[in-house]
Amino acid sequence: MFGDYSIGDLGAIFAMQGFAGLILFSVYVLMALGLAIIFGQMGVINMAHGEFMILGAYVTWMTSNAFQHFLPALFPGYFFVAMALAFIASGSLGMLVEWAMIRRLYKRPLDTLLATWGLSLILQQAYRSVFGAREVGVELPDWMMGSWQVTDAIQIPINGMFVMCLTILITIVVAYVLFLSRWGKQVRAVVQNRVMAGAVGINTEKVDRYTFGLGCGIAGVAGSAFTMIGSTGPTAGQLYIVDTFLVVVFGGAASLLGTIASAFTISQAQSTMEFFLSGSMAKVLTLLAIVAILMLRPQGLFALKVRK
Amino acid sequence: MINSRFFNRSELIGFVSLLLLLVVILPLALDIFRLNLVAKYLTYSFVAIGLVLCWGYGGILSLGQGVFFGLGGYCMAMFLKLEASSVANTKIQSTPGIPDFMDWNQLTQLPFFWKPFQSFPFALAAIILVPAVFAFIIGAAMFKRRVGGVYFAIITQAIAAIMTILIVGQQGYTGGINGITDLRTLHGWDIRTDHAKYILYFVEVLFLFAAILVAQFIRLTKLGRILVAMREQEDRVRFSGYSVANFKIFAFCAAAVFAAVGGALFTLEVGFMSPSFVGIVPSIEMVIYTAVGGRLSIFGAVYGTILVNFAKTSLSETFPQLWLFGLGALFIAVVLAFPNGLAGIWGDYVQPRIDRLLASRTKKPSNGGLVADGAPAE
Numbered sequence: 110m111f112g113d114y115s116i117g118d119l120g121a122i123f124a125m126q127g128f129a130g131l132i133l134f135s136v137y138v139l140m141a142l143g144l145a146i147i148f149g150q151m152g153v154i155n156m157a158h159g160e161f162m163i164l165g166a167y168v169t170w171m172t173s174n175a176f177q178h179f180l181p182a183l184f185p186g187y188f189f190v191a192m193a194l195a196f197i198a199s200g201s202l203g204m205l206v207e208w209a210m211i212r213r214l215y216k217r218p219l220d221t222l223l224a225t226w227g228l229s230l231i232l233q234q235a236y237r238s239v240f241g242a243r244e245v246g247v248e249l250p251d252w253m254m255g256s257w258q259v260t261d262a263i264q265i266p267i268n269g270m271f272v273m274c275l276t277i278l279i280t281i282v283v284a285y286v287l288f289l290s291r292w293g294k295q296v297r298a299v300v301q302n303r304v305m306a307g308a309v310g311i312n313t314e315k316v317d318r319y320t321f322g323l324g325c326g327i328a329g330v331a332g333s334a335f336t337m338i339g340s341t342g343p344t345a346g347q348l349y350i351v352d353t354f355l356v357v358v359f360g361g362a363a364s365l366l367g368t369i370a371s372a373f374t375i376s377q378a379q380s381t382m383e384f385f386l387s388g389s390m391a392k393v394l395t396l397l398a399i400v401a402i403l404m405l406r407p408q409g410l411f412a413l414k415v416r417k
Numbered sequence: 418m419i420n421s422r423f424f425n426r427s428e429l430i431g432f433v434s435l436l437l438l439l440v441v442i443l444p445l446a447l448d449i450f451r452l453n454l455v456a457k458y459l460t461y462s463f464v465a466i467g468l469v470l471c472w473g474y475g476g477i478l479s480l481g482q483g484v485f486f487g488l489g490g491y492c493m494a495m496f497l498k499l500e501a502s503s504v505a506n507t508k509i510q511s512t513p514g515i516p517d518f519m520d521w522n523q524l525t526q527l528p529f530f531w532k533p534f535q536s537f538p539f540a541l542a543a544i545i546l547v548p549a550v551f552a553f554i555i556g557a558a559m560f561k562r563r564v565g566g567v568y569f570a571i572i573t574q575a576i577a578a579i580m581t582i583l584i585v586g587q588q589g590y591t592g593g594i595n596g597i598t599d600l601r602t603l604h605g606w607d608i609r610t611d612h613a614k615y616i617l618y619f620v621e622v623l624f625l626f627a628a629i630l631v632a633q634f635i636r637l638t639k640l641g642r643i644l645v646a647m648r649e650q651e652d653r654v655r656f657s658g659y660s661v662a663n664f665k666i667f668a669f670c671a672a673a674v675f676a677a678v679g680g681a682l683f684t685l686e687v688g689f690m691s692p693s694f695v696g697i698v699p700s701i702e703m704v705i706y707t708a709v710g711g712r713l714s715i716f717g718a719v720y721g722t723i724l725v726n727f728a729k730t731s732l733s734e735t736f737p738q739l740w741l742f743g744l745g746a747l748f749i750a751v752v753l754a755f756p757n758g759l760a761g762i763w764g765d766y767v768q769p770r771i772d773r774l775l776a777s778r779t780k781k782p783s784n785g786g787l788v789a790d791g792a793p794a795e
Contacts, residue, residue, distance in 0.1 A: 223708060
C-alpha cells in the first residue's frame, strides 16, 4: 500500500496525518481529563459526560451569538469568556447532579452508570427541545481562520493549533490542582480512604461535590473547545462517550499521565491508519487493538501500584 | 417438572399468570398488529432473562447484549435472505442468485461465510453456537484475568461499538446501515401473512417459557447459588476452591445464547435485521428492561420488557418529545428508589398486604424467591 507514494510524499502524509492525529489527541485529552477525575479518581461511571461537553458547546455558541449581536467590537476575544461560562455552567450542573443523584450511589458504581445514562437521555431531549435538532456551528473570529504553511505539502490549520495549546494549558492546570494544591491532596485522600479522610477532618461530602463539579466543568471547557473544530448537535455527546471511556481505561484509570499517553497512542494509531484504510475500518482496528491489549493488561498502561 | 420445589408458591402464581396473559388474554384482546408488537417486545425479554442470570445473579453487567441479539438475528436473517434471493427472484440483477444489497455493492459472488447459511440446520446451529463461542472468547479473556464489574461493562460496550461500526462499514457483506431487509419465506412458508404471524407468536411464547424454565433451573441448581455467592463475596468463593472464572464464563455465555435466540425470533417476527439493534443504545435499553422489571426476577424481566416497550410505543406515538424525558426519569427512579424493580415493589409492598388480607395460614416468608437472595452487592 506504500508503493504508489514517493518517499517525500510519504513524509508529508505522515506529517499531515501526524498533525491531524495531534488535534485528535487534544480532543481525546480534553474529553478524558474530566472523566479521569470522575471515573479514575471517584470511581463514578458518568455516562452523561458527553452531554456535559455538549452543554459547554451550546454555552459557547450562545456566547458567540451574544457577542456578535451586542458587542461586535469584542468578538475576536469572545472565546475566552465563553470558556469560562462553559466551565461554570457544566460545573454547576455537575454539582447539582452530584447532590441529587450521585452521592447516593457511591457504593454502587454500576448503578451510577444506569442513572447517568438516564440523565444523558434527559439532557439530550432538553437540548433538542431548547436548541432544536439541527447541528449548530459557531463563527470563528478572523485570527483563528486560515492555516500555517510549513512546506509546500504540509499546512497546519490555526484553529487546530489553538485547541492544542488550550489542551496543554488545561492539562497543566488540572495536574497542578490535583497534585500540588491543598485541595487536590484532600481529593486524593478522600479517594484513597473515605473513612480515614473524614476522620482527619476533611469534609468528604464537600470534596466529592467539588471534585465532581470540576470534572464536569472540564468537560464543559472541552465542549467549548470542540466548537473551534466542528459543529454540535443534541446527540453528539454519545459519539464520544465510548472513546472517552476507553482512553481513560486504557491509560490506567487512576493515572493522569496514563490518560495522556493512551490518548496519544490511540489518536496517532487511528489518524495514521485513516489515511490508508477507510475511516470506519481504522476505527474498528484501533478499538479492537485497545480491547485486545486491555484483555492482556486489564489494569491499563500505567497502573498505580496499590494494595487492594 | 413443575412442582413445589421447582417453583415456590409466588413463583407458581407468577408463572401461571404470565402463561394466561400471553397465551389467552393478549391473543384474544389484541388485533394482529398489536399482537405482533407484543411479539417484538417479547423477543427483547429473552435478553432480559439472560441479564437476570448474568447481571442480577452473577453481578456481571454486560452492556453488549445487543451484540448477541444481533448475532442471533443476523444468522437467521442470512438464511432467510439467501432463501429470498433465489436465482428466479433476483433475475433482474447483474448477478442473479446473490442478495440484492451485494449486487448494489458490486459483489459478484457470495462471500465464503455466507455459503453455509444456505442450509437451515447450519443456520439454527449458528444461532446458538456463534454467540456462545464469541461470548466464551470474551468471557475467558476477561474473567480468567479477573477483569470484572465496571471494566467489563466498559469493554463490552466498546465491543458493541466495534460491532456496529463493522456492520455499517462492511456494506457489501452485511447490508450496511439498512441491514438485511425484505425477508419473505422460511422454507417456502410465507412469514409475512397474518396467519404466519399468529403461529410465530405462539412459537415464540413457547420458546419464552422454555427459556424461563431453563433460567429457573440454572437459578435453583448449585450453579445459581454459586453465582449469588460470587456476586456477594467473590474471594471467599475462590478460596473455597471454586473456579470463579468458569462460572462467570458460563453465566455470560448462557445470557448470550438467550439473547441470540431472542434475536433470531425477532428477525422472524419483523422480517428484517439491522445494526440499530446491535449498538450501545439498544444494549443499554435492554439492561433497563431488566432493571425496571427487577434484576432478581425472571418474570419481572418479562413484565418489565413488555411494560417499558409498551410505554415507549404509546408515548412516542402521542408525545414524541416526552418519551426520552420519561425514559430518562425511569432509569434514575429505578436506580435510586427501586433497585429491585417492579418485582421488588411487588415482593416488598404489595404481596405482604395481599397475604395479610387473605390471612394466609402459611408461616413462610411472604416475599418468596424474589428478594430472598438478597439485594445485589453493587
